[in-house]
Amino acid sequence: MADTKREIERKYESDESGLPDLTGVAGVAAVIDKGVAHLDATYYDTEDERLAASSVTLRRRTGGSDAGWHLKFPVAPGVRDEIQAPLSGTVPGSFAGLVRSRVRGAELLPLVRLRSDRDVRHLVDADGLLLAEVSLDTVRAERLGTGKSAEWTEIEVELADGGDPAFLDTVDKRLRKAGVRPSKAASKLARALAETAPKKKRPKERTPEAPVTxxxxxxxxxxxxxxxxxxxxxxxxxxxxxxxxxxxxxxxxxxxxxxxxxxxxxxxxxxxxxxxxxxxxxxxxxxxxxxxxxxxxxxxxxxxxxxxxxxxxxxxxxxxxxxxxxxxxxxxxxxxxxxxxxxxxxxxxxxxxxxxxxxxxxxxxxxxxxxxxxxxxxxxxxxxxxxxxxxxxxxxxxxxxxxxxxxxxxxxxxxxxxxxxxxxxxxxxxxxxxxxxxxxxxxxxxxxxxxxxxxxxxxxxxxxxxxxxxxxxxxxxxxxxxxxxxxxxxxxxxxxxxxxx
Structure with a gap:
């Protein structure tokens, strides 16, 4: 039985300076070092990237506290519904059904592999309750079967389950003050696909910017x-x-x-x-x-x-x-x-x-x-x-x-x-x-x-x-x-x- 949760997060560009000091953020009583997790995720899509075109992600990931299959649907900018299923060798049948309206008869293939070293911090309040998880991710992306690859570092701030989204605004102010800027890519996968894209792209529908006729x-x-x-x-x-x-x-x-x-x-x-x-x-x-x-x-x-x-x-x-x-x-x-x-x-x-x-x-x-x-x-x-x-x-x-x-x-x-x-x-x-x-x-x-x-x-x-x-x-x-x-x-x-x- 798959589990579902609402994921609310923001991503930021990062340079060699690492994570800014967040101990002074309003409401944060302590910043707890949770160590480094090594994550290995393979992302599945059709050859012409139909899921990515809809901002849907399907991955199989090992490492970290939530190893398994993850399927994410966009809800709003920075907000996604994530459905999880246990690890298995093939795409879970329930997940295949959930993406069928987008995939149709096309085959789901492993397109991109992302390996990340995630340096994790927990922001907690005076009662020790988690407010958000902040991580510094060193990412190595490989488009499978092509030899194309890319590397980058980013900061991710994910709101704790049931948390107040306004808290992310508070963290955002501190990060911007420290010179950190929001990521131009909506997700790691989006950035990996863009930076390792083959020359041939899927033809798109004619969508005029503003209707005329x-x-x-x-x-x-x-x-x-x-x-x-x-x-x-x-x-x-x-x-x-x-x-x-x-x-x-x-x-x-x-x-x-x-x-x-x-x-x-x-x-x-x-x-x-x-x-x-x-x-x-x-x-x-x-x-x-x-x-x-x-x-x-x-x-x-x-x-x-x-x-x-x-x-x-x-x-x-x-x-x-x-x-x-x-x-x-x-x-x-x-x-x-x-x-x-x-x-x-x-x-x-x-x-x-x-x-x-x-x-x-x-x-x-x-x-x-x-x-x-x-x-x-x-x-x-x-x-x-x-x-x-x-x-x-x-x-x-x-x-x-x-x-x-x-x-x-x-x-x-x-x-x-x-x-x-x-x-x-x-x-x-x-x-x-x-x-x-x-x-x-x-x-x-x-x-x-x-x-x-x-x-x-x-x-x-x-x-x-x-x-x-x-x-x-x-x-x-x-x-x-x-x-x-x-x-x-x-x-x-x-x-x-x-x-x-």
């Missing part, structure tokens, strides 16, 4: 969503909170963008990809939708006075929520390991490296994107107006659900256009988000009532009282009625939301 803006938005899907893959595999929802939203944003801008991207190419994105969103939603509904019904049940709870309602609700053959995580990992999913990722890459751009892609973004957003909003407007004319019931429920889906599409289109349209798009995004939440509350009530009917039937067949299910059903009806009552006023104040575009 309408096509540039759409591709920039699509790239952000593709990157989110790839980056969230390991988090979904590790069952990180909200990761499934976030990946699902990214797939929906991408699919919606294909449909909102048919004058920019050829739908003959994007429609099959959109179908696969719909499939992936559906697979991600199997567990997510039930989880959200369970939370809603559990919270509603908690509000019911105990005297009105008849029968094992909570127990039955929990059993219903747990009915996932093989477990949600196992099922999702199977999806993420599938050829279909990996082929989808490859297709997304191709859209970005060789985009199927149409004539409008090269035109003024304000005009082209603004027209597309207004068109999407027009569909929302028509559906909401239709909804307001319908009587409460199934037809109205369906119309509200359709309006919600078109609202999300309009919101995502405005997000893609925001860099070009500015404040007017920002205002529309805010309005669409509010409408989406309002209509989403109604749809959640519809789904909750459907589930309550099913649970009630099962409880009745088992000889249990269905009273509480009926009570919850009635409350959900009231919540839906409240949305329907609020919608006319909301729409009256926002039906001209695109006038400024």
């Amino acid at each position: 309408a096509g540039d803006h759409v591709l920039a938005y699509l790239r952000t969503q593709r990157d989110a899907i790839v980056a969230l893959d390991p988090a979904v595999r590790r069952d990180v909170e909200d990761s499934v929802h976030s990946m699902r939203v990214a797939t929906r944003r991408m699919r919606s963008t294909f449909k909102s801008f048919p004058r920019i991207l050829d739908r003959e190419t994007t429609d099959p990809i959109a179908d696969e994105l719909k499939w992936l969103a559906g697979e991600l939603g199997v567990a997510r939708d039930r989880e959200v509904l369970h939370q809603r019904l559990s919270a509603a049940l908690d509000e019911v006075p105990p005297a009105l709870v008849s029968g094992p309602v909570a127990e039955r609700l929990n059993r219903w929520a747990g009915e996932r053959p093989g477990g949600a995580s196992g099922r999702l990992i199977g999806i993420l390991d599938s050829h279909r999913y990996l082929a989808l990722l490859d297709a997304l890459d191709r859209v970005l490296t060789d985009p199927p751009l149409l004539e409008a892609a090269g035109k003024d973004p304000g005009k082209v994107l603004g027209k597309a957003v207004r068109k999407d909003f027009g569909k929302v407007s028509a559906l909401v107006e239709q909804t307001l004319e319908l009587d409460p019931g199934t037809d109205r429920d369906t119309a509200i659900h359709d309006a919600r889906k078109k609202t999300k599409r309009t919101r995502y289109a405005a997000e893609a256009a925001k860099p070009a349209l500015g404040a007017s798009a920002k205002s529309l995004i805010k309005t669409m988000k509010a409408l989406q939440n309002l209509l989403g509350e109604h749809q959640d009530s519809v789904m909750a009532r459907q589930t309550l009917r099913e649970l009630s039937a099962v409880a009745h067949a088992a000889g249990e009282s269905a009273f509480t299910y009926g009570l919850l059903y009635g409350r959900e009806e009231q919540r839906a009625a409240a949305v329907e009552a609020e919608l006319p006023g909301f729409w009256a104040g926002n039906k001209d939301a695109t006038d400024a575009l």
